[in-house]
Amino acid sequence: MTENVLITICLLLLCTIVFCDISNNEIEQCNLPKKIKDEIASYAPVVEKIINETVYGKYKGTTYDHLADFIDKFGNRIAGSSNLENAIDYMLNKSIQFNLENVHGEKVQVPHWVRGKESATLLEPRYQSLAMLGLGSSIGTPPEGIRAEAVVVKSFDELKNISKKVKGKIVVFDQEYVSYGISVQYRDYAASTSASYGGVATLVRSITPFSLNTPHTGWQDYNDNITKIPTACITVEDANMLRRMYERGEKIVIELKMEAKNLPPATSRNTVGEIVGHSEPQKIVIISGHLDSWDVGQGAMDDGGGAFLSWNSAVILKALGLRAKRTIRTILWTAEEEGLVGAFAYVKAHKNETKNLNFVMESDEGTFTPHGLKYSGIPDVGCILQEILNLFPTINATQLQQPADGAPDLTEWLQEGIPGASLLNEAERYFWFHHSAADTMDAENPEALDKATALWASVAYIVANLSFDMPRNSTDYLHKV
Amino acid sequence: MTENVLITICLLLLCTIVFCDISNNEIEQCNLPKKIKDEIASYAPVVEKIINETVYGKYKGTTYDHLADFIDKFGNRIAGSSNLENAIDYMLNKSIQFNLENVHGEKVQVPHWVRGKESATLLEPRYQSLAMLGLGSSIGTPPEGIRAEAVVVKSFDELKNISKKVKGKIVVFDQEYVSYGISVQYRDYAASTSASYGGVATLVRSITPFSLNTPHTGWQDYNDNITKIPTACITVEDANMLRRMYERGEKIVIELKMEAKNLPPATSRNTVGEIVGHSEPQKIVIISGHLDSWDVGQGAMDDGGGAFLSWNSAVILKALGLRAKRTIRTILWTAEEEGLVGAFAYVKAHKNETKNLNFVMESDEGTFTPHGLKYSGIPDVGCILQEILNLFPTINATQLQQPADGAPDLTEWLQEGIPGASLLNEAERYFWFHHSAADTMDAENPEALDKATALWASVAYIVANLSFDMPRNSTDYLHKV
Structure with missing residues (x-):
């Protein structure tokens, strides 16, 4: 569906x-x-x-x-x-x-749409490979990837509140799972919303009520007249971890590489x-x-x-x-x-x-x-x-x-x-x-x-x-x- | 534990x-x-x-x-x-x-023990990357990997019954999950038991009652005086798929690559x-x-x-x-x-x-x-x-x-x-x-x-x-x- x-x-x-x-x-x-x-x-x-x-x-x-x-x-x-x-x-x-x-x-x-190779890697505060799946229709990154500091938000409202901090950043969404119908808006519109504030990529918590560190993919939609930025889902577990790090005031740096293409x-x-x-x-x-x-x-x-x-x-x-x-x-x-x-x-x-x-x-x-x-x-x-x-x-x-x-x-x-x-x-x-x-x-x-x-x-x-x-x-x- | x-x-x-x-x-x-x-x-x-x-x-x-x-x-x-x-x-x-x-x-x-890079790839009857985790103490494969036909069994008894077919093969275990204590014997002894019949590597269904295509690792033990062969766990789902293919009489070829080392x-x-x-x-x-x-x-x-x-x-x-x-x-x-x-x-x-x-x-x-x-x-x-x-x-x-x-x-x-x-x-x-x-x-x-x-x-x-x-x-x- x-x-x-x-x-x-x-x-x-x-x-x-x-x-x-x-x-x-x-x-x-x-x-x-x-x-x-x-x-x-x-x-x-x-x-x-x-x-x-x-x-x-x-x-x-x-x-x-x-x-x-x-x-x-x-x-x-x-x-x-x-x-x-x-x-x-x-x-x-x-x-x-x-x-x-x-x-x-x-x-x-x-x-x-073809996925190609893809990876997301936490570089700071420590190294960790992040399980991820690029989202359908997403553009790819440059071959060398996008390496940027991350901000972590729980909602579009929270993103709006810190909109001045978003330019040049990777935006991580750790939205709560309410229901598929409600929560999937974050998968759909994370990229265009973040891009409107100058974000360079988005990583969205997978839309699922239960995870065994399982990333979930799905289609996403770019709004017209907004810069297209690469977007992927990460796992519930990693989104929660990144949020904890962010709330502690730790600097988070992530490298995202995606070969995704729209043929x-x-x-x-x-x-x-x-x-x-x-x-x-x-x-x-x-x-x-x-x-x-x-x-x-x-x-x-x-x-x-x-x-x-x-x-x-x-x-x-x-x-x-x-x-x-x-x-x-x-x-x-x-x-x-x-x-x-x-x-x-x-x-x-x-x-x-x-x-x-x-x-x-x-x-x-x-x-x-x-x-x-x-x-x-x-x-x-x-x-x-x-x-x-x-x-x-x-x-x-x-x-x-x-x-x-x-x-x-x-x-x-x-x-x-x-x-x-x-x-x-x-x-x-x-x-x-x-x-x-x-x-x-x-x-x-x-x-x-x-x-x-x-x-x-x-x-x-x-x-x-x-x-x-x-x-x-x-x-x-x-x-x- | x-x-x-x-x-x-x-x-x-x-x-x-x-x-x-x-x-x-x-x-x-x-x-x-x-x-x-x-x-x-x-x-x-x-x-x-x-x-x-x-x-x-x-x-x-x-x-x-x-x-x-x-x-x-x-x-x-x-x-x-x-x-x-x-x-x-x-x-x-x-x-x-x-x-x-x-x-x-x-x-x-x-x-x-260090894992290094590792992969298991189904080559026949069709290409599929198999999620896997090498088991603790396992040796690695040669750098070019081990490419071999596979046999699939549900138990050590079944392996014994087809022991003449095992030489040169990768042995896949799709044992039922009974309890951790009972089922973990397959993780522990799959390699040495298979090696005793001439098997070249083992892939064991992960020891878990529930999976979201989740591989599970763990320690394993080589018996004395038996050739050490590489051994890893694959997911419940892939073990079941390989068994279905095997029961249909399809030829299964798998390539296993593991850099695992005991330092x-x-x-x-x-x-x-x-x-x-x-x-x-x-x-x-x-x-x-x-x-x-x-x-x-x-x-x-x-x-x-x-x-x-x-x-x-x-x-x-x-x-x-x-x-x-x-x-x-x-x-x-x-x-x-x-x-x-x-x-x-x-x-x-x-x-x-x-x-x-x-x-x-x-x-x-x-x-x-x-x-x-x-x-x-x-x-x-x-x-x-x-x-x-x-x-x-x-x-x-x-x-x-x-x-x-x-x-x-x-x-x-x-x-x-x-x-x-x-x-x-x-x-x-x-x-x-x-x-x-x-x-x-x-x-x-x-x-x-x-x-x-x-x-x-x-x-x-x-x-x-x-x-x-x-x-x-x-x-x-x-x-x-």
């Missing part, structure tokens, strides 16, 4: 809080026609079959195994890299091999496959995740898990012969990490399909043990989804929350009011691993992935096969079904 | 389990004379004073602050390094500055300070921790916390004018990590004092929130300690367990039957940080250290001031007090 969607998510969250009572009341006041409730309830045998095959039967462990095969083969997959394009080719071939339909890649121009945009692809609907093929249910990752760790959690959850859901539905009325389309987005680049391009290119998007799903906030769904849409979407989730007591995945955060690539569609969902899962440790070397297969679990796949596949199939469309603005028609 | 003491600890643990009921019964059957119970109870005001001054008053936060000053100044401190000797000089000066008595260093010859022994020192007893100065209560650390991370937890817990306990007792009947001696051991080298030398040099060792304490398994003590000794030692711990309900540190594990430097004394104790604390995450870059000040907490210091200082003072000696073999005399 990148920060470009955070304002949206914050707004959605704010809306949720503000309208919380109303929404809950509305869910409580669900008044779906009996015919609709009966129709949804009639899917119990199908759900049982999908759960049995996926959690206990022939497809048990397959989401994990497909993912592990892929992750071990390719490792991480940053936008612009030939490794990502090879991984996309592999998924296109694999999609054909597993009988998905209309398999193809859709080209999109993506940023091409010309590269061509990548969103990876698409379908199970074409048998009676309303023009109507579409999307299940998705992003195939690209950061260039550290393996991108197994962010977002290998989400991508393979969606891809294997389609594979299993196809193999079980569960072709729905509507088309189920799996999309593996590209260049999510650089600002939802693949998704924005897709939405633009498929404007003419927008009216036919029945329901959109993405999983990009962990595929830990699932508890249900998070949704966006009008209250009756929640009513319908709750009826569907009531079919999942055996895997304990009956909970419904809103909004559908953890689905960044769906941002534009959700903003337009297209109903959608993300996976509600035990993601409490998600940001421990996120954008770091710790994002590996060890963050994934076969049983959790099986349950999530059973849920994901079932929901996609039921929604795609219902006798009525998922409502966008009005639910009147539901009562005429 | 090194593994050299683990067999002892395992035996002690086994004894504890076997005699658990007996021991518990014996504690339950405590039959201390009323006079002794009353005497211990009379320390309530002293304990209250120490707790008030340490947890809430003048000394609040000082254990953390002294430790942070030290850790930030020196970083990690491996045996043989000038940094460790500078750190010892600093502690000797600081001990004098804070009015400890008979402050001196006691020289000891210690191993001098001639160096001179280090155990750091000693006292509060001389006012009436029986020849009798001694020891409070201790080790000042050396591994050469990664900061050695803040292993064992900065334990060392400063003991040192600051003495400082606070001295400042509060709490001079006991017996001498309280604080010892900051050296070269614990290379096999309790400082402690073994000290025990040998102080043989003539053994009869006067009244009680020995060490903290080397975390200084997280304290719950009480772990002890070794005859059951009446437990009875006395439980009476003392009953004085600590306000800081919730009244629990007593046995044996006194987490006190490796006391091994020889405890084996001789000298009563002793270690800190019982919330150490569930201890091995997450242990011997890794994550061993920093962030593993320490000011409030937990204050409570531990109040407990540690109080227990040391009470035991050193009781009218009777702590019993070793017979408790008959207690009834004649």
Whole structure:
């Protein structure tokens, strides 16, 4: 998940809080026609079959195994890299091999940032190598590095207060971790804010609630008309140490070397496959995740898990012969990490399909043990989804929350009011691993992935096969079904 | 804590389990004379004073602050390094500055292993840099490295089963983490066991229950008459990945480069300070921790916390004018990590004092929130300690367990039957940080250290001031007090 969607998510969250009572009341006041409730309830045998095959039967462990095969083969997959394009080719071939339909890649121009070698070294008050990761889109340093005295602040306000001391300095941010959404502003805007006061580089405490001296990377944004300066994340531990030194009045000197470069945009692809609907093929249910990752760790959690959850859901539905009325389309987005680049391009290119998007799903906030769904849409979407989730007591995945955060690539569609969902899962440790070397297969679990796949596949199939469309603005028609 | 003491600890643990009921019964059957119970109870005001001054008053936060000053100044401190000797000089000066008595260093010859540059790189089936840490005492590789095909096993038994395949190979161990005590045998003996089958190097899964792609180092032992081969730890995540690749039948080729060297022994020192007893100065209560650390991370937890817990306990007792009947001696051991080298030398040099060792304490398994003590000794030692711990309900540190594990430097004394104790604390995450870059000040907490210091200082003072000696073999005399 990148920060470009955070304002949206914050707004959605704010809306949720503000309208919380109303929404809950509305869910409580669900008044779906009996015919609709009966129709949804009639899917119990199908759900049982999908759960049995996926959690206990022939497809048990397959989401994990497909993912592990892929992750071990390719490792991480940053936008612009030939490794990502090879991984996309592999998924296109694999999609054909597993009988998905209309398999193809859709080209999109993506940023091409490369890290190169990098290091941060504390020179005074004593020598220490500082674990670090340059931030996506950061410029590099001169080859000899930037050697400068450091100031250490806990907030933008504190930086403003000492703004006269900042010129020529490296600015270290040791901001408290509040939440990812709140704290990530320091990763995003540290460089431009510091540069506006004359800072020459920034080192930002990694955005995580827990660290084993683990640096986390991520995208950052330079403001227009501000000098671009190199920027990187250091570990929570080192940021705290530098702050203690600074508060003691010790002179801190750091040398930062980064070879980072922004190369010309590269061509990548969103990876698409379908199970074409048998009676309303023009109507579409999307299940998705992003195939690209950061260039550290393996991108197994962010977002290998989400991508393979969606891809294997389609594979299993196809193999079980569960072709729905509507088309189920799996999309593996590209260049999510650089600002939802693949998704924005897709939405633009498929404007003419927008009216036919029945329901959109993405999983990009962990595929830990699932508890249900998070949704966006009008209250009756929640009513319908709750009826569907009531079919999942055996895997304990009956909970419904809103909004559908953890689905960044769906941002534009959700903003337009297209109903959608993300996976509600035990993601409490998600940001421990996120954008770091710790994002590996060890963050994934076969049983959790099986349950999530059973849920994901079932929901996609039921929604795609219902006798009525998922409502966008009005639910009147539901009562005429 | 090194593994050299683990067999002892395992035996002690086994004894504890076997005699658990007996021991518990014996504690339950405590039959201390009323006079002794009353005497211990009379320390309530002293304990209250120490707790008030340490947890809430003048000394609040000082254990953390002294430790942070030290850790930030020196970083990690491996045996043989000038940094460790500078750190010892600093502690000797600081001990004098804070009015400890008979402050001196006691020289000891210690191993001098240096890591140098090192790397492990997966070359086939794909390129990936593997996070690693060479193990203490390991030899290095030739300058060009060792490039070899790898076999991956989960146990020594599995290695034996494929022993004919091992010649010329790098052996990767992906053993399950059971407990530190059980699993560390793979770090200890991987190299010699593999070499006996013709292996050319070993990469061992780090000994930890949780990883964020975190390699952990530690000492290892070469068997006599076996070819020495380079050995290192890799991360849990990479060990699992290599095993998956191996189980798929993929050819794994790894290049290992290590500059590690064993230099001639160096001179280090155990750091000693006292509060001389006012009436029986020849009798001694020891409070201790080790000042050396591994050469990664900061050695803040292993064992900065334990060392400063003991040192600051003495400082606070001295400042509060709490001079006991017996001498309280604080010892900051050296070269614990290379096999309790400082402690073994000290025990040998102080043989003539053994009869006067009244009680020995060490903290080397975390200084997280304290719950009480772990002890070794005859059951009446437990009875006395439980009476003392009953004085600590306000800081919730009244629990007593046995044996006194987490006190490796006391091994020889405890084996001789000298009563002793270690800190019982919330150490569930201890091995997450242990011997890794994550061993920093962030593993320490000011409030937990204050409570531990109040407990540690109080227990040391009470035991050193009781009218009777702590019993070793017979408790008959207690009834004649």
